[in-house]
Amino acid sequence: MAGDTRERMIEATVTALQHRGVAGMSFTDVLAASGAARGAIYHHFPAGKAQLVAEAAERNARDVSAHLAALPAGSPLEVVEAFFDLVRPVVADSAAGSGCAVAAVTIGTGSADDDASLRRIASTAFTAWADRLAERLSAAGLDPDAAGGLAATLITLLQGAHVLCRAAGDLAPFEQVARTATSLVGGRAEEH
């Protein structure tokens, strides 16, 4: 289990980012959660916190992307419903105090260089997620523009739901939005 230390540190960093954000996360947390020693940080991540956070964000972005790739085929409405079902557990974590690690690195450390790099990672991730969704919606028969717009809207709703549900402490905001969104895509705004 030689090379596992690095992996464990990245995983611990993802968790720390989700709970406390970049500025609120400390090496102490990561070290305690990963069981690594203090000096291990600069051994595995010579550029320090910026590098560790960047790799953690990229890791989390890829994991989410993989989940989105598992969305089943079907009609546009079915894809939308499957999307909400897929992300519900993640938003539930947000309601319990965990959040989106990629959104977290959007705030950054205060260093201009590091922040620009982190925002770029986050932006790339969001685009990749939306692209995955757009593929499914295109396959479901939507024209490319509509698929892209709807996919971007769903990702935006997901990020907003993280924020609202974390504040509320429960899934209620997410459920209300999911109902409204599926209803709108289904073509009836007033129905319940």
Add this chain to the structure above:
Amino acid sequence: MAGDTRERMIEATVTALQHRGVAGMSFTDVLAASGAARGAIYHHFPAGKAQLVAEAAERNARDVSAHLAALPAGSPLEVVEAFFDLVRPVVADSAAGSGCAVAAVTIGTGSADDDASLRRIASTAFTAWADRLAERLSAAGLDPDAAGGLAATLITLLQGAHVLCRAAGDLAPFEQVARTATSLVGGRAEEH
């Protein structure tokens, strides 16, 4: 200009929250921006950072609420379009590095007590904003359930757009979502 120091400190804290979040914000920033002295913090805010941040979040929440109250009357579609026009400049600030101060306090400091208090403030604010919007949509003829669902969805989209636009560094994600949302509310999902 005796009592103005407190006000300036709160304003400076709102700005600091928007740029760095709770954990990333320091008294040094607030002091420099407000021109206050170090001891002034615990003179005006005996409970320290938690109290200062809480008051800043409440202040920002009320300001936004006041802006939402200025939304003009009209059809549901017109209200939605007016909403996007109203928040566009705010999201543009997000794209430039500033964000939503209320969303920022959602992450918190790490202290369990303070975090619960801050999340409660944020949740109350989001609900208040959605209620304002829902009033306008009800006045526009939507039934209460549909108005509430659409209002919550628009606030969620707003928060998501803050995150996506901050990452992207421009307004493109917001504009795409605004187009899709107005199109969906207008009843045509595929049109451009």
Add this chain to the structure above:
DNA sequence: GTCTATACAAAGATAGAC
């Protein structure tokens, strides 16, 4: 009520033994 000075804790970053 406002300011200066400082105590105390925690953060990130390094050096060097093993």
Add this chain to the structure above:
DNA sequence: GTCTATCTTTGTATAGAC
């Protein structure tokens, strides 16, 4: 490659003069 120990900086919090 892994660990211990420590340096430096920065942040919150407080005491007390004016």
